[in-house]
Amino acid sequence: MEIRSTTDQDLDVFVDTLHAAFGRFPEAPAEGGRVRWSALEMDRNLLAVTADGRPVGTAGAYSFELTLPGEILVPAAGVTAVGVLPSHRRQGVLTAMMRRQLTELRARGEFLSVLLASEALIYRRFGYGPATYTQRLTVPRHQAALALPRARGTADAPATGSVELLRRAECGEILEEVYDRYRRAQPGALSRPHRWWALGAGQPPICPAPRYVAVHRDADGVPDGYASYSVSEHNTLTVDETIATDDAVFTALARFLLGHDLVAQVVFKHVAPDHPLRWQLVDFRAGQVSEDTDWLWVRLLDVPRALTARGWFTDGELVLDVDDPFLGEQGRYLLTVRDGKADCVPTDREPDLSLDVSDLGSVYLGGTAPSTLVRAGHIRAHRPGAAALADALFRAERSPHCLHWF
Numbered sequence: 001m002e003i004r005s006t007t008d009q010d011l012d013v014f015v016d017t018l019h020a021a022f023g024r025f026p027e028a029p030a031e032g033g034r035v036r037w038s039a040l041e042m043d044r045n046l047l048a049v050t051a052d053g054r055p056v057g058t059a060g061a062y063s064f065e066l067t068l069p070g071e072i073l074v075p076a077a078g079v080t081a082v083g084v085l086p087s088h089r090r091q092g093v094l095t096a097m098m099r100r101q102l103t104e105l106r107a108r109g110e111f112l113s114v115l116l117a118s119e120a121l122i123y124r125r126f127g128y129g130p131a132t133y134t135q136r137l138t139v140p141r142h143q144a145a146l147a148l149p150r151a152r153g154t155a156d157a158p159a160t161g162s163v164e165l166l167r168r169a170e171c172g173e174i175l176e177e178v179y180d181r182y183r184r185a186q187p188g189a190l191s192r193p194h195r196w197w198a199l200g201a202g203q204p205p206i207c208p209a210p211r212y213v214a215v216h217r218d219a220d221g222v223p224d225g226y227a228s229y230s231v232s233e234h235n236t237l238t239v240d241e242t243i244a245t246d247d248a249v250f251t252a253l254a255r256f257l258l259g260h261d262l263v264a265q266v267v268f269k270h271v272a273p274d275h276p277l278r279w280q281l282v283d284f285r286a287g288q289v290s291e292d293t294d295w296l297w298v299r300l301l302d303v304p305r306a307l308t309a310r311g312w313f314t315d316g317e318l319v320l321d322v323d324d325p326f327l328g329e330q331g332r333y334l335l336t337v338r339d340g341k342a343d344c345v346p347t348d349r350e351p352d353l354s355l356d357v358s359d360l361g362s363v364y365l366g367g368t369a370p371s372t373l374v375r376a377g378h379i380r381a382h383r384p385g386a387a388a389l390a391d392a393l394f395r396a397e398r399s400p401h402c403l404h405w406f
């Protein structure tokens with residue numbers, strides 16, 4: 001079996017192989033054809049081919065920017081389109097593609113990659129760890145009242161803006177611009193390259209499927225948030241995503257969505273687990289959580305570079321023993337944080353924590369407390385207080401959240 005890079009000429013065979021791996025038939029051109037896949041970067045993708053020339057596996061990568069704690073933007077490979085034909089599974093095809101892909105990412109100078117996992121058992125062995133989480137929040141309309149304004153706080157912020165209702169087809173540029181402002185300040189968020197919006201690739205509201213869009217504007221009329229939604233025949237209003245550049249804008253959009261007449265319930269498909277919305281409802285139990293799940297998985301390819309790239313909010317020193325069994329690497333690093341910046345150098349000092357690179361990926365964006373992984377038996381703490389110090393160090397200015405599907 002050979003793993004080879006693809007070119008634009010391979011697009012059809014790549015997508016056909018991927019569809020077969022997922023047990024899907026190719027979409028008919030009349031139904032939008034391959035629009036979903038039109039943003040694939042064919043110079044970054046891999047095809048596994050048998051000795052007699054049959055394609056049996058695919059793996060791809062997008063070029064994204066990821067927002068790290070401290071509003072720091074770094075390049076991140078978004079691993080995608082991973083599949084192996086049912087006839088060729090459990091023979092090491094994925095393992096070979098992952099090995100080749102990680103080598104290529106490093107050769108390009110990338111120091112981290114991210115992905116969304118179809119199944120949670122697949123990627124940890126390749127060094128990925130779940131790093132951001134998301135929930136679906138369902139609010140019955142009859143319990144949808146938001147807390148009455150009090151003296152201060154986001155729910156009470158005086159309404160200085162306005163909400164305008166548009167059709168998706170009318171407002172692509174506004175969505176692109178607002179999303180871009182939002183993602184630059186949100187740890188864990190990914191860029192959506194212009195090409196995605198221009199091609200209509202991906203899921204709504206990037207693709208122009210019929211949707212209503214509530215656009216929020218500030219007092220000067222500048223768009224600063226939106227919610228993309230549809231209402232089903234059963235009177236469920238489903239929100240694809242609510243993008244807001246601050247909490248008061250989110251509240252204004254939530255108030256609009258929850259106040260929609262002829263709707264039995266409002267479903268927010270993607271809410272960060274610690275989002276204040278549940279606390280803003282008069283009836284705390286009105287917000288029913290479901291699909292509480294991992295979203296973005298992170299894989300560090302260069303530990304010192306990754307740790308020095310992000311922003312830090314507490315001073316301190318930790319020695320980390322990091323094991324990377326898939327790449328056959330091990331390193332011990334002294335992480336020193338001073339005034340928001342980290343230094344990370346090899347050391348032979350005694351370690352504070354021993355951990356797998358996949359666990360370092362999980363804690364990297366600040367969305368998973370190292371102490372939780374110590375208690376789970378993933379991370380080993382070598383002295384009392386090490387886990388608590390790691391919690392304080394790795395915390396981000398706000399919980400990371402990602403809602404981009406790729």
Ligand SMILES: CC(C)(COP(=O)(O)OP(=O)(O)OC[C@H]1O[C@@H](n2cnc3c(N)ncnc32)[C@H](O)[C@@H]1OP(=O)(O)O)[C@@H](O)C(=O)NCCC(=O)NCCS
Pocket residue numbers: 021022082083084085088089090091092093094095096116117118119121122125
């Ligand atoms: C997931 C998938 C790509 C795995 O490909 P594969 O070529 O069978 O994987 P490998 O043979 O390299 O497996 C490597 C190891 O991972 C394990 N593994 C692979 N897929 C697994 C899964 N879905 N669940 C649990 N373990 C899995 C294998 O058992 C093997 O373990 P071992 O080394 O202890 O024997 C393939 O099953 C597939 O295409 N599934 C459907 C599409 C999909 O879910 N793609 C992922 C999108 S994010």
